[in-house]
Amino acid sequence: MQTCWLVSGDSRHEPIALPDGTTVVVGRCRLTRIKDTRCSRQQISVQAMYSKRVVLIKQLGVNPTSIETVELGHHGEAELRPGQTLHVVNASYPMHVEFRGPASPPPSTLASASASASALAPAPTTSPSGRPSHLPKRAWHSPSGSDSQAGSIRKFLKFVGGKDRAKDNSPSVSPTKGNAQKSPTGQRGQPAHWSQSLRDAMDDPSVQIFRDDQVVVILDKFPKARHHWLVLPWRFVANVGVLRADHLPLLRHMHDVAERLSRQVQPLGAATAPPTFRLGYHAIPSMSRIHMHVISQDFDSPRLKTKKHWNSFTTGYFIDSEVVMRMVEEDGRVVIPEDTAELLKKPLQCHMCHREISTIPKLKEHLGTHKL
DNA sequence: GTTCTAGAAC
DNA sequence: GTTCTAGAAC
Numbered sequence: 001m002q003t004c005w006l007v008s009g010d011s012r013h014e015p016i017a018l019p020d021g022t023t024v025v026v027g028r029c030r031l032t033r034i035k036d037t038r039c040s041r042q043q044i045s046v047q048a049m050y051s052k053r054v055v056l057i058k059q060l061g062v063n064p065t066s067i068e069t070v071e072l073g074h075h076g077e078a079e080l081r082p083g084q085t086l087h088v089v090n091a092s093y094p095m096h097v098e099f100r101g102p103a104s105p106p107p108s109t110l111a112s113a114s115a116s117a118s119a120l121a122p123a124p125t126t127s128p129s130g131r132p133s134h135l136p137k138r139a140w141h142s143p144s145g146s147d148s149q150a151g152s153i154r155k156f157l158k159f160v161g162g163k164d165r166a167k168d169n170s171p172s173v174s175p176t177k178g179n180a181q182k183s184p185t186g187q188r189g190q191p192a193h194w195s196q197s198l199r200d201a202m203d204d205p206s207v208q209i210f211r212d213d214q215v216v217v218i219l220d221k222f223p224k225a226r227h228h229w230l231v232l233p234w235r236f237v238a239n240v241g242v243l244r245a246d247h248l249p250l251l252r253h254m255h256d257v258a259e260r261l262s263r264q265v266q267p268l269g270a271a272t273a274p275p276t277f278r279l280g281y282h283a284i285p286s287m288s289r290i291h292m293h294v295i296s297q298d299f300d301s302p303r304l305k306t307k308k309h310w311n312s313f314t315t316g317y318f319i320d321s322e323v324v325m326r327m328v329e330e331d332g333r334v335v336i337p338e339d340t341a342e343l344l345k346k347p348l349q350c351h352m353c354h355r356e357i358s359t360i361p362k363l364k365e366h367l368g369t370h371k372l
Numbered sequence: 373g374t375t376c377t378a379g380a381a382c
Numbered sequence: 383g384t385t386c387t388a389g390a391a392c
Contacts, residue, residue, distance in 0.1 A: 193392095194373055194374075194392075195373070197373080198373095221373085221374095222373070222374070285373095286373045287373060303374095305374095306387075306388080307387080307388085308388090359385085359386060359387085360386075360387085361385080361386080
């Protein structure tokens with residue numbers, strides 16, 4: 001399948017998906033992570049034309065957008081080609097366009113489902129492979145001016161049986177509309193508590209990387225590693241504590257989907273190994289309804305800030321999916337030890353070499369030495 | 373879950 | 383003085 005991506009020249013943001021013929025509006029928004037007020041929230045519109053392998057850029061904002069050194073002018077348009085540098089505003093925020101892969105139909109329903117994830121997972125700029133590796137955005141809600149982006153990502157999703165289930169979500173809702181109606185208030189018109197927000201996120205197509213009739217996989221809103229996703233079943237299951245034997249088929253399916261998706265992630269560069277992942281559950285989760293974390297073990301993320309974050313993924317607080325399944329299989333349930341909450345307060349320890357490290361910044365520096 | 377910030381640690 | 387953490391508030 002051919003894909004097109006708007007890639008940051010300074011690694012400011014993750015690649016932005018540009019579906020064929022679809023206008024995507026970006027500027028000072030979460031997609032680009034540009035906070036500079038000289039940049040309009042809707043600075044440029046971007047439209048990829050796959051047949052010509054060019055991207056049409058239109059300057060919507062007042063301050064200058066340029067391709068190479070040529071300014072487009074207010075409401076001016078120009079074509080951006082692979083190899084050229086686009087500066088979003090005032091000769092800053094370089095981006096370029098990457099077309100990847102020839103069009104190829106998915107070989108099976110399973111592969112089709114996986115293809116949807118890979119379509120949303122482009123390689124970073126450093127990858128010469130041109131194959132998927134990074135994910136496009138982390139917002140739970142469409143940023144300003146990016147409705148077309150949400151729609152375009154929906155188009156990228158091909159679902160089992162070839163049906164666009166993003167528009168016809170049999171287990172729950174019509175995604176975009178559903179969000180508008182539910183957020184930010186709950187059923188009784190009261191503000192929804194933060195711990196309930198996963199339910200809304202499940203229906204947000206802009207963060208979905210996979211869905212089928214049993215589960216949906218979404219980008220974690222505050223990723224603690226380069227790749228951090230949540231696998232959520234449509235069927236309501238409160239937490240690991242309520243799991244019983246009849247949940248086993250679902251748990252296995254969640255595990256299988258997570259494994260399949262994580263295997264598709266490509267290495268950062270040609271010389272590096274593909275990322276390793278852990279699949280598992282927080283013993284005492286903050287967020288309502290069961291969710292499996294799928295997290296790459298680089299822990300390279302500005303969102304990883306506290307001892308609690310670290311220990312929740314590197315101590316017994318994080319229970320591997322396989323362990324959960326085995327406990328349910330053998331003991332009929334998952335038993336959480338009484339002192340589990342205390343694990344979050346443990347001294348910081350490198351998950352690779354087990355060295356104790358005094359502060360989070362030093363830990364992050366140390367992680368760099370492991371070349372994860 | 374995050375953000376904010378007082379005060380501890382350096 | 384600055385950095386960093388932990389707990390309150392949301």
